[in-house]
Amino acid sequence: MRQRWVRIVLLILAVLSTGIALAQSGGELRFCLRSDPKTFNPLLMADDASETVRYLTGGVLMRLNRLTQEAEPELATSWKVSDGGKTITLKLRDGVRFSDGTPLSSDDVAYTVQQLMDPALHSPTGDAFRSGEGRVITRVLGKNRITITFPAPIAGLDKLFDQVAIMSAKSPQKEMAVLGPYYVAENKAGAYLILKRNPNYWKHDSSGRQLPYIDSVRLEIQQNRDIETLRLERGEIDFINSIDAEYYDKVMAQNPAMAHDAGISLDAEFMWFNQVPTSPLPAYKKAWFTSTNFRRAISEAINREDLVRIAFRGRAHPAAGPVSPGNKFWFNSKLQPHPFDQKSALQRLAQDGFHLQDGVLHDRDGHMVEFSIVTNAGNKYRERMATMIQQDLSGIGIKLNVVTLDFPSLIERMTRTFDYEACLLGLVNTDLDPNSQMNVWLSSSDNHQWNPSQKTPATAWEAEIDKLMRAQASALDAKQRKQYFDQVQEIAWEQEPFIYLVNKDALSAVSPSVRNVHPVVLRPQVYWNIDELSLGSEVARNK
Amino acid sequence: MRGVLKLAAKILITVLLGGFLGATLVRLAPGFGVDEEELDPRLNQQSIVALRQAHAPESNLMVLYFHYLDRLLHGDLGISRTLQRPVRQLLVERFPETMKGVGLGLALGWTLGLGLAVATVMSRAWYLDLSAGILAGLLLCLPAAVLALLFVLAQAPARLILGLIVFPKVFRYSRNLLARSSALPHVLMARAKGLGNLRVLVWHILPTAAPQLLALAGVSVSVAFTAAIPVEALCDLPGIGQLAWKAALGRDVALLINLTMIVTLVTLVANSASDLMGNRFRRAEA
Numbered sequence: 022m023r024q025r026w027v028r029i030v031l032l033i034l035a036v037l038s039t040g041i042a043l044a045q046s047g048g049e050l051r052f053c054l055r056s057d058p059k060t061f062n063p064l065l066m067a068d069d070a071s072e073t074v075r076y077l078t079g080g081v082l083m084r085l086n087r088l089t090q091e092a093e094p095e096l097a098t099s100w101k102v103s104d105g106g107k108t109i110t111l112k113l114r115d116g117v118r119f120s121d122g123t124p125l126s127s128d129d130v131a132y133t134v135q136q137l138m139d140p141a142l143h144s145p146t147g148d149a150f151r152s153g154e155g156r157v158i159t160r161v162l163g164k165n166r167i168t169i170t171f172p173a174p175i176a177g178l179d180k181l182f183d184q185v186a187i188m189s190a191k192s193p194q195k196e197m198a199v200l201g202p203y204y205v206a207e208n209k210a211g212a213y214l215i216l217k218r219n220p221n222y223w224k225h226d227s228s229g230r231q232l233p234y235i236d237s238v239r240l241e242i243q244q245n246r247d248i249e250t251l252r253l254e255r256g257e258i259d260f261i262n263s264i265d266a267e268y269y270d271k272v273m274a275q276n277p278a279m280a281h282d283a284g285i286s287l288d289a290e291f292m293w294f295n296q297v298p299t300s301p302l303p304a305y306k307k308a309w310f311t312s313t314n315f316r317r318a319i320s321e322a323i324n325r326e327d328l329v330r331i332a333f334r335g336r337a338h339p340a341a342g343p344v345s346p347g348n349k350f351w352f353n354s355k356l357q358p359h360p361f362d363q364k365s366a367l368q369r370l371a372q373d374g375f376h377l378q379d380g381v382l383h384d385r386d387g388h389m390v391e392f393s394i395v396t397n398a399g400n401k402y403r404e405r406m407a408t409m410i411q412q413d414l415s416g417i418g419i420k421l422n423v424v425t426l427d428f429p430s431l432i433e434r435m436t437r438t439f440d441y442e443a444c445l446l447g448l449v450n451t452d453l454d455p456n457s458q459m460n461v462w463l464s465s466s467d468n469h470q471w472n473p474s475q476k477t478p479a480t481a482w483e484a485e486i487d488k489l490m491r492a493q494a495s496a497l498d499a500k501q502r503k504q505y506f507d508q509v510q511e512i513a514w515e516q517e518p519f520i521y522l523v524n525k526d527a528l529s530a531v532s533p534s535v536r537n538v539h540p541v542v543l544r545p546q547v548y549w550n551i552d553e554l555s556l557g558s559e560v561a562r563n564k
Numbered sequence: 565m566r567g568v569l570k571l572a573a574k575i576l577i578t579v580l581l582g583g584f585l586g587a588t589l590v591r592l593a594p595g596f597g598v599d600e601e602e603l604d605p606r607l608n609q610q611s612i613v614a615l616r617q618a619h620a621p622e623s624n625l626m627v628l629y630f631h632y633l634d635r636l637l638h639g640d641l642g643i644s645r646t647l648q649r650p651v652r653q654l655l656v657e658r659f660p661e662t663m664k665g666v667g668l669g670l671a672l673g674w675t676l677g678l679g680l681a682v683a684t685v686m687s688r689a690w691y692l693d694l695s696a697g698i699l700a701g702l703l704l705c706l707p708a709a710v711l712a713l714l715f716v717l718a719q720a721p722a723r724l725i726l727g728l729i730v731f732p733k734v735f736r737y738s739r740n741l742l743a744r745s746s747a748l749p750h751v752l753m754a755r756a757k758g759l760g761n762l763r764v765l766v767w768h769i770l771p772t773a774a775p776q777l778l779a780l781a782g783v784s785v786s787v788a789f790t791a792a793i794p795v796e797a798l799c800d801l802p803g804i805g806q807l808a809w810k811a812a813l814g815r816d817v818a819l820l821i822n823l824t825m826i827v828t829l830v831t832l833v834a835n836s837a838s839d840l841m842g843n844r845f846r847r848a849e850a
Contacts, residue, residue, distance in 0.1 A: 432599075433594055
């Protein structure tokens with residue numbers, strides 16, 4: 022009798038679990054891309070749209086877990102870094118096949134690495150691996166074992182492989198044969214892309230079911246953000262990966278279950294002054310901008326709390342330095358945002374001979390302190406921030422003019438003509454490791470925005486940053502690297518070549534029909550666990 | 565025959581000049597030759613230099629024209645820098661979409677515009693004239709972009725927008741033309757003799773207004789094509805209008821030179837065709 026009841030209960034459980042499994046399967050997930058992907062070659066992807074496609078279709082050796090921020094095995098089941106950080110030996114997973122059925126072997130990894138490191142390719146992903154001059158040597162040790170030797174040690178080597186989608190050396194489909202959860206099935210330029218479930222995807226859930234749960238992903242090309250939000254409200258798309266604070270509040274008011282705030286993102290909004298010696302600015306302005314006192318005074322005269330409260334509706338945090346608190350390991354917790362203190366700002370300015378005359382600030386030679394700040398047109402948050410900074414600086418007698426330019430014109434001024442005084446922009450951090458910021462901090466780099474491509478460091482503190490950045494890049498011990506980079510952050514805080522203003526929150530809006538969503542601060546915030554996402558049975562759209 | 569050849573040569577020269585003028589303006593625009601990717605902190609110095617050098621052939625206008633003509637003679641329209649794809653492929657994919665939109669817009673605009681103009685003139689009803697005039701006036705005041713946004717908000721089919729842009733222009737012009745034609749002495753005489761409205765319209769009013777209406781047809785094609793750019797960009801219709809918008813934002817010379825030529829060509833062919841047909845009408849009437 023008791024056994025019969027046990028059987029009945031087991032039967033009911035089996036039926037229920039089948040029901041749950043069926044509810045999880047199938048359907049089409051839909052979201053928007055801002056533009057067409059520029060390329061399907063995973064090694065050349067640099068734009069957001071292409072990177073989205075790479076994330077959804079590419080199979081990688083290790084994947085950075087967006088939740089724990091640690092590297093986890095994917096196509097490589099284990100790896101060992103040796104030879105002082107120059108060599109990595111990888112053991113590949115058995116029985117993995119590309120979407121077209123071609124088996125994965127270490128030859129494919131060797132092929133991908135050789136392609137990636139080809140200097141003629143100019144791959145942004147490949148450049149992240151370039152720590153020194155010389156060739157990269159790949160040695161195939163067997164079907165599933167390979168050793169890759171780089172010419173110089175690379176700190177944080179394993180995490181860099183998160184960006185490298187392995188390509189097939191033999192498949193006739195070339196880069197369209199993939200190892201990720203989906204493959205590109207249809208591409209209507211300017212309209213949409215359809216990704217279908219990869220029938221050979223190697224991952225299975227704990228019950229042995231092949232992942233991903235969702236059959237297909239439809240990526241709609243949608244440039245206009247307002248229309249994108251309208252489409253989410255109408256249920257035409259399932260989520261928006263990154264939304265602004267204004268829309269977040271609207272979603273919160275209408276349907277709180279849809280709004281997600283993952284906390285402080287890695288992105289920062291900041292401004293800087295043009296310190297290029299050859300810029301067409303008058304000498305007295307160059308003198309202002311190269312003065313640490315002047316930069317610190319400007320920083321202290323800006324009310325970051327107000328920027329957060331008004332421009333970002335409280336969905337941001339005052340920024341202290343180049344690393345956001347969202348970056349758990351690399352953030353220097355000793356640093357605090359510069360407080361709003363206009364009295365202290367005026368004292369600093371007085372040290373450099375600046376003085377107030379009828380409420381207007383003048384330098385020691387009698388020049389009225391007035392400058393312009395450029396930012397990209399169409400970004401309403403930056404435009405609002407610029408207006409608020411303008412108001413704050415008027416409090417210490419400085420006249421600030423706000424100039425908005427379209428992006429190509431802005432880049433031309435920043436990188437070619439240097440015809441600007443101050444610039445307000447944001448940095449989108451896709452990588453946790455400070456090595457990804459190497460080209461920003463090295464004084465010889467083209468992306469050292471305030472004074473790029475220096476032959477020798479213009480200041481002692483820039484020379485110190487150069488030394489510390491190189492030291493952290495060659496050290497293998499994570500703690501040692503952290504110490505070096507903490508010092509870089511402290512110098513940046515002290516000298517303020519970039520005046521960090523706010524770190525935005527990672528905000529997203531997701532339809533309740535999407536299950537198992539856990540938005541995080543790292544990109545891609547919403548669909549980082551794409552193979553585990555599912556659509557609710559009541560709304561699953563089997564098309 | 566000689567006339568047609570002369571016209572074709574005129575069109576060809578104008579199209580080339582239009583394309584080159586477009587390219588010159590893009591070349592001289594601020595922000596030409598810069599890439600957003602230059603700000604990618606992962607890129608090392610060599611890669612940034614390579615990125616900048618990729619624009620070198622486009623920086624000299626004479627070299628740019630020469631290379632473009634050379635490629636054009638070999639049937640190659642170049643590669644779009646912003647979309648990293650052959651321009652020919654992009655045009656083949658997107659031109660039909662725009663043609664569908666423009667075709668539908670013209671059909672709708674003309675049906676509504678001419679239909680209302682005929683109804684207004686023939687019925688001589690003041691309330692019809694007033695209401696049609698107000699509607700046309702309202703639509704004339706609305707910029708194409710605003711109309712596109714309204715359609716997006718109302719979830720209305722975006723392809724109808726071009727029809728509403730063409731309609732007021734066709735209505736106002738054709739209404740005036742038909743009203744003037746219907747006041748001509750021979751039309752008044754025909755009416756006095758008791759001819760029916762339809763016969764007066766078909767035999768006496770329309771033939772008189774035909775040359776100008778054909779000229780208006782030519783103009784309406786260029787109106788629809790021009791309006792397609794903001795409409796496609798805002799409504800995300802994958803046509804050449806959307807392509808032109810992206811090309812302008814990205815200072816994509818290869819794409820813009822070809823798009824300018826296409827728009828110039830379509831405008832010139834439409835206007836020339838309407839001129840030729842109008843002349844035939846006039847000759848036939850004489």
